[in-house]
Amino acid sequence: MEKVKVKINGKTVQVESGKNLIQAARLVGVEIPHFCYHEGLTVAGNCRMCLVEVEGEPKLMPACATYVREGLTVLTDTMKVKEARRAVLEFLLVNHPLDCPVCDQSGECKLQDYYMEHGKYESRFREKKIKRQKAKRIGPHIVLDQERCVLCTICIRFCREIVGKRQLGLFSRGDYACIDIFDIQPYDNIYSGNVADICPVGALTDGDFRFLCRAWFLQSTESICPGCSRGCNIYLHHQENKRYLGNGRRLFRVKPRYNPDVNKWWICDLGRYGCTFIDQKRIHEPQKRQNGSFIPVSWNEAYFEIAQLLASLTKRDSSSIGVILSPHLTNEDLFVSKEFFTNLGITDIHFSAVSPDLYHDDFLIKEDKFPNRKGAELIITNSGVASTDELLEKAKNGAYSCLFIIGQDIVKAYGEEHILQCLKKVETVIGQFSNENQTTPLVNYLLPAATFAEKCGSFINFEGRIQKIKQAFSPLHQSKIDWQILVELAKEMGKIMPYNNEQDILKKLSKEYKHFESLDYQKIGMHGLKLNGNE
Amino acid sequence: MAKEPIRILTKNWDIKNSNTIEAYIKNGGYKALEKAIKQMNPEQVMDEVKKSNLRGRGGAGFPAGVKWGFVPKDSDKLKYLCVNADEGEPGTFKDRYIMTLDPHMLLEGIAITSYAVGISAAYIYIRNEYIESIAILKTAIQEAKAKNYLGASILGSNFNLEIYVHRGAGAYIAGEETGLIESLEGKRAMPRIRPPFPAAVGVFNCPTVVNNVETIACVPSIIEHGGEWFAGIGVSKDGGTKLYAVSGHVNNPGVYELPVGTSLQKILYEHAGGIKGGELKAVIPGGISASVLAARECDIAMDCQSVAKAGSMLGSAGIIVMNNRVCMVEALFNIAEFYAEESCGQCTPCRSGSHWIKNILERILHGKGKTDDLEIMLSFIPGIMGRTICAFGDALCGPVQSFITKFRDEFEYHIIEGKCNIRNKLDIL
Structure with missing residues (x-):
């Protein structure tokens, strides 16, 4: 891109041609106030708030509609400019309630902010x-x-x-x-x-x-929308200190986070309003089904019983356990899952990326409703089964005594009738889920897992871009992060998995998998990183 | 020996059925088009117009030939001509006369202009209320097409031209050239940011010439008699004759064709028959956007530069005359109300400022003025003038500033006494 030299408030700066003065001024740390300008939309130039002095022009020029050219000299802080801003604010506030x-x-x-900065008149x-x-x-x-x-x-x-x-x-x-x-x-x-x-x-x-809440009470955490494989960059706006607000909600709203390569400035309503699941229909504590109804158990009890079961089964025959994972899980969750079950000698580990919802468009919304299918494809390899379909078929034929399901609502994906058929010969179903869903009533052990907002980790989007999520708040009630549950279960079984945090996991992952080679969270950055070898 | 009055635009107006093609041709009509097509190339036509010092008659007074020259010659896009027949400036009623009394002069002008610039489609964007003119123009276009002055292969050449009459959308701002283009495209008449100028990016994103009816109607005479002849009629850098539309308190209101630069005194007293119903108090020389001139300032020549020098503008040369029974607060309120009503609402200063000014004036008229009201209104002007996308904001400021500063005592009397001090006041609201 051709660059031109522009002087703004005495500072000379090189700017790509085609940029306007609002964009150019940002390069020297000057924010020109504006209402009607948005980088992603056409220029309207109607609010008149961004007027600046341009050398050689008798009138003040709208910075949004004035484009850089070689030698342009711009002043954004003269009396004339300040007077103009003050006048525009006075006119705007005339009818403002x-x-x-x-x-x-x-x-x-912006009206409040600019009034404080440029208005303050009687x-x-x-x-x-x-x-x-x-x-x-x-x-x-x-x-x-x-x-x-x-x-x-x-x-x-x-x-x-x-x-x-x-x-x-x-x-x-x-x-x-x-x-x-x-x-x-x-x-x-x-x-x-x-x-x-x-x-x-x-x-x-x-x-x-x-x-619901005053904007200044909200905290903001950078995350990735889990709604589809686009991986739109978002902010989670949340607060936990004033629990009387929002009927106990912790997540108050989702805002798009600018990423020039993924979602620009936008997100879809499905993601924006879909994220409320974080505070709805959550599984509060570990449960087990007894005589047709669920009773709460402590984590220790649950670990003890599940460890016993897994130990006795694997001692006899490791192939009697099948594992279904979900591309809703982070790379870190998937990696620990893979390692945990492989350590037990289990080979039938697969992930299910089936969703009945196929709505998509040619803008942001992808048909693939999982945020991390690519990650699952890279991590869940060398399985004893070619697909979840095959795994379910084997279950139907009585191959498994136990099915361990993490994060995938198989009833929603494959239909209740089919799943009931498949589970008929399975003695024990262990389910690890964050929310109640159509599959949870069918399990024997229900372990409460954290949602994406309650953990750190990474997803790989449809085009092979690895992006990180940050923890906004701790897992609700007794729920725990998926990989953490498995690490603790391993410990119960006498096997130490040496992971204290996501960094530990990614470090190991980056050593074992070519695609993740020499990755760390710093390198992923806030806009993500396209992985090598991803076609 | 009295000089024969020069009549260019009005020369056919007295003829019976002057709007028919027969009458027009009988008086030498379409000769200029024939001359242009058969004897001149487009550059020569444009050169003649440049030489004529013809300035835009819509209000801005920009040299027409120069404007045409801005249209890129190497563009592979279609080029358009938009004739601004929206004539919405209060006090202006000259274009209607041209269109009803001599539509073929306009059509011939359009054809010559199109030939010069390389245009094959022209729109006449006409004020919706001009029902009579619309019908007459449509008939005239049919007549001209039938005689091959318009349409395909005009006069046997390879020059084609279609003229469309487009009825306006009823807003003052649709007369602003980029507002007009937006409106023509079927959108709200909201002026565009310039640059790009219409000559580069105009209607349907194509190079476009926008000219006033009167400007275009001058073109046939320029081609017929030559640019120098036309330039010789007016004053330096401002050639030809001008239609002065005089209204208000004169004995003979009407449209007068006089050389550019004729003195205002001469127009008022020799042609318009002098002041009616009282003494001269003030004149708005170029439609309400022009600053008002007090009686003592009326000894000026009516050309772009002279009127500008006097602190106003020739504008559309719609001369509004007020006698001493007019209350200037009422007059300004009338104007402010118009601007508040007609601001397109796009730019903050114009949208809000126009309404605020109207409200203050309304309050003053109702005897509820405050002593700092005048200062408040005057203080708006730097915040509006030159701060908006189009010149509407500037047009609003001129009257406000000039009325208040030139007739300040009247405004102050209203504010302090809560009533008007004009004796035998005319009711103009």
């Missing part, structure tokens, strides 16, 4: 504010407050340019102009939640987050 105390955007609102407005519609549900997830809108049209452009639908529009003219939906046609699309992220003010907010 004073409902910051109850506005969900409060604390992360109000001179004595006229009547224009009343508009407030708290209008415009779709399944989004609430519109027309009074808070600054008419930047970022939502309209998102809808048109990214979603490819015209569900939002600008209505009326001048100061009566407002954003709205067309008649009763709702704002309903699979990427609808993104408008709440990109709306610079509280005009479009997330109905799911409405009045």
Whole structure:
């Protein structure tokens, strides 16, 4: 890419041609305030907040619509620029309601931030504010407050340019102009939640987050959406200290995290609102089924009984145990699982990447609903069975006394009738799951596992990019991280697996598997790393 | 010896059935088109127009030939001509006369312009309310096509041209050239950020010339008589005649064709018959976007540069005359209300500022003015002027600044006394 030299506030910087002045200024640590500009959308240039002085231009120029060229000299902090920003803020706030105390955007609102930075004038407005519609549900997830809108049209452009639908529009003219939906046609699309992220003010907010928590109470943790093999980069916004908020929820919302190579600025609604499973229908403690009903047991009891069972079975015949893993698990979970069962001499270990949900599109959503199929393919090798189908067939024919299932809801994947047939001759089913699902009622031992938000680790997405997840909060109730359960079970059986944390596991993994060679979390970085040898 | 008045645009207006092609041809119509196509190449046509010093008659006064020259010659895209017939500037009513009384002059101008720039499709974006003009233009296009002045292989050449009449979408801002383009494309008339300029990226993302009706109607005469002849009529760098549309308190309101640079006094007193119903108080010289001139400032020549020097602008040359029975607070409120109503709402300063100003003025009119209201309104101006995508914001600032500063005592009286001090006041609202 050709580069040009630009001088911003006296600092000279090399900028790729084609970049605008907002982008260029960031390179010298200057943030030019703006409402209507978004890097992923076309330029509207309507908010007039980003006006800057450009040498040779008599008027102030909009930084969003002024592109770098060789020798351009730009000033972003002159009196003239400051006056312009102050004026724009005064005009924007003329009709803005004073409902910051109850506005969900409060604390992360550009109007608030810019007023503190560039406004701070005494109000001179004595006229009547224009009343508009407030708290209008415009779709399944989004609430519109027309009074808070600054008419930047970022939502309209998102809808048109990214979603490819015209569900939002600008209505009326001048100061009566407002954003709205067309008649009763709702704002309903699979990427609808993104408008709440990109709306610079509280005009479009997330109905799911409405009045739940002040933004400044939230902590943010970098993670990866587990909803499909795209591996969209996300932030988990959570807090555990004020348990009276959000009815005991820990995860309050999911926000997209910019990754130029994976999801850019966006995520789909399936991922955004699907992540609530973290706090719903969780398995609280280890359980075992007795006389048709589940009774809670302690971890020690569960470990003891399962260890006994596995020991006696493997002593007689290791091939009487089958293992079904899930590509929902991290590489670290999968590696420890593989090692644990292989150490017991078990060979029939496979993963099931079957899901009845096949919805996909040509933007972000993949047909493969697992975040780590690639990882499973790389780690679960040399199995005694070619597929989970074959493994289930063997179970049906009475090959296994025990089936150990980690993370895969086989009933949902293969249908209840088929699975009941397959499990008929299996004496003991051990299930390790984070949430109640269609398979959990069928198991004999139920071990509570952590969700992706409660552990660290890595996933490999559809194009072979390894990305890391970070732990947002500890596993709920008595649940434990999948690999940890197996390490502890191994210990119960007298076998030490020397893993105290994910680093230990990845280190070993990187030594044993060519694809993971010399990997560590530092190298993976926050935007992930494309693995070598991945076609 | 009195000089014969020069009539270029109005020369056929007195003829019976002047809007028919027969009448037009009988008076030498379409000769210029024939001359252009048969005797000149496109560059020569463009050169003549450049030489003529023809400035855009829509309001901005940009030299027409120069504008045409900005259209890239090497582009492989189609090129378009958009004739701005939206005529929405209050106080302006000249284009309607051209279109109803002499539509063929406009069509001939369109054909010559298109020939010069290499255009094969032209749109007349016409104000929706101009129902009569729309019908007349449509008939005229059929007539011209039938005689092969338009359509395919015009006059046996390989030059083709289709003209479409497109009815406007009813907003003032659709008369702004990029707002017009958006509207023509079927979108909201919201002006575009420039650059790129329409000459490079215009309608349907193709190079586009946008000119006012009057500008285009001048072209046949320029080709017929030569650019130098046209330039010789007006003043330096501003050639030809101009249609001055006089309205308000004059005895003979109407459209007057006079050489560019004719004195305002002459227009008002010799042609428009002098001030009616009182003494001259103020004149808005170029549609309401132009700053108001107090009576004492009215001794000026009406060309782009002279009016600019006097602190206003020639604009569309829609001259609005006010006598001393007009309340200037009411007059400015009338203007502010228009701008508040017509701002497209795109840019923050214009959208909010126009409405705020209207509200303050309304309050003053109702006797609820505050002593700092005038300062507040004046303080908006630097925040609006030059800070928006199009010139609408600037157009709003001119009247506000000029009315308040030039007639400050009237505004102050309203604020302090809560009423008007004009005796025998005319009701203009």
